[in-house]
Amino acid sequence: MSPVSPVSIVTCDLILIGFGRVGRRFATLLRERRGVLLRQHGIGARVVGIATRRHGCIYSAKGLNAPALAAAVARGNMITSASAVGAADAGAALAFLRTAAAGSRAAARDGRLVVVETTTLDIVRGEPAIGHVRTALSLGAHVVTANKGPAAFAYHALARAARRAGRRFLFEGAVMDGVPIFNLVRETLPAVEVEGFRGVVNSTTNYMLTEMERGRTFDEALGEMQARGVAEADPSFDVDGWDAAAKTAALANVLLDARMTPHDVEREGLTRDTGRRAVEARTAGRRLKLIARADRDGRRVRARVALEELAADDALARLEGQQNALILRTDLLEEIAVVQRSGSLTQTAYALLSDLVTVARGATTMTGATGRASRRSRPSARVRRSP
Numbered sequence: 001m002s003p004v005s006p007v008s009i010v011t012c013d014l015i016l017i018g019f020g021r022v023g024r025r026f027a028t029l030l031r032e033r034r035g036v037l038l039r040q041h042g043i044g045a046r047v048v049g050i051a052t053r054r055h056g057c058i059y060s061a062k063g064l065n066a067p068a069l070a071a072a073v074a075r076g077n078m079i080t081s082a083s084a085v086g087a088a089d090a091g092a093a094l095a096f097l098r099t100a101a102a103g104s105r106a107a108a109r110d111g112r113l114v115v116v117e118t119t120t121l122d123i124v125r126g127e128p129a130i131g132h133v134r135t136a137l138s139l140g141a142h143v144v145t146a147n148k149g150p151a152a153f154a155y156h157a158l159a160r161a162a163r164r165a166g167r168r169f170l171f172e173g174a175v176m177d178g179v180p181i182f183n184l185v186r187e188t189l190p191a192v193e194v195e196g197f198r199g200v201v202n203s204t205t206n207y208m209l210t211e212m213e214r215g216r217t218f219d220e221a222l223g224e225m226q227a228r229g230v231a232e233a234d235p236s237f238d239v240d241g242w243d244a245a246a247k248t249a250a251l252a253n254v255l256l257d258a259r260m261t262p263h264d265v266e267r268e269g270l271t272r273d274t275g276r277r278a279v280e281a282r283t284a285g286r287r288l289k290l291i292a293r294a295d296r297d298g299r300r301v302r303a304r305v306a307l308e309e310l311a312a313d314d315a316l317a318r319l320e321g322q323q324n325a326l327i328l329r330t331d332l333l334e335e336i337a338v339v340q341r342s343g344s345l346t347q348t349a350y351a352l353l354s355d356l357v358t359v360a361r362g363a364t365t366m367t368g369a370t371g372r373a374s375r376r377s378r379p380s381a382r383v384r385r386s387p
């Protein structure tokens, strides 16, 4: 895209809650793309606060050197400074958030304060992220997150909170990293109804299925995903289908106006016997895949994650290794397929960056808060402008 000269520069103050692999890559990506954000979008962004669970917290109204702090944390160092509030639990992170938002009061008042939430997902309740999002919105901040918890467990409540606060709640990185799904529907498919979806949304299990078809064992394939840092810290989260169920709930809540959590998604995972099934399917010219799907059933939405044998010419059957894909079934455009050929931390960090740009330029035209206008609120959502 050719450079444009924005009329004015908006400077966003960012508070990062969570500074692990994704949060740190976001910090360095922000530095790498600084010139582009300024020249093409008129957006300046500076990190003013960072909160972690075990590595301390730091705040400076003047801005922090986030890439240097990222390098320090990657080396195992603490980032706590004299001006920081230490955090050891979820409550402490909330206290930090309040202190930091008070320090950046002017940015919050002007709609320039953004909380970037990248803490670890707790699959039982979706916390602590939900509390972080709710508190951030109540303090006048916009929220962008790569965490699946908020959209999977509390999408409608948080969307309402965002609308009431006149702030944005965006979560593109929650599903398929930076590949646009929520943005695609919200920004480019006006008046199109999504009726259902099916997809392969977990990289670890697709890689394991591909490798087990070739004769490798469950443990060998999983071990490789752990060694590469792709599998979640607790591999049962991937293998038992929880990660896919969380993504399915998030997609169903946002795209199908469902009211569900990952616990409402019928769920099957991989077991040591799955390798035999994968080999048998392959021998018969088919592929065994872990399919996430959701469909309308009258007024209800049914969702499940299950192993399915697919015909070889099915678009999802062609996915190899860590590839993901989602097929949306729509009323006007029939099926739309989005394929992610590889995933990386950079792609997840990019999802946060693209959400930040959306926040900063107030570009959306539907709800003032989040993804899709709900069916129930659609008439009023049409006239509500983005803040």
Ligand SMILES: NC(=O)c1ccc[n+]([C@@H]2O[C@H](COP(=O)([O-])OP(=O)(O)OC[C@H]3O[C@@H](n4cnc5c(N)ncnc54)[C@H](OP(=O)(O)O)[C@@H]3O)[C@@H](O)[C@H]2O)c1
Binding pocket: 017, 018, 019, 020, 021, 022, 023, 051, 052, 053, 054, 055, 056, 087, 089, 090, 093, 118, 119, 120, 121, 128, 146, 147, 148, 173, 174, 177, 344, 345, 348
């Ligand atoms: N990694 C990926 O490729 C990827 C892709 C898409 C989405 N995601 C999602 O993005 C999020 C972050 O992933 P990640 O790989 O960066 O995880 P991570 O490396 O484990 O980092 C998690 C961060 O959250 C902090 N944290 C945890 N609980 C906290 C609390 N109560 N208060 C404050 N800070 C807290 C941790 O602090 P300490 O280190 O001090 O404990 C750490 O800085 C997760 O929700 C994940 O599901 C990740």
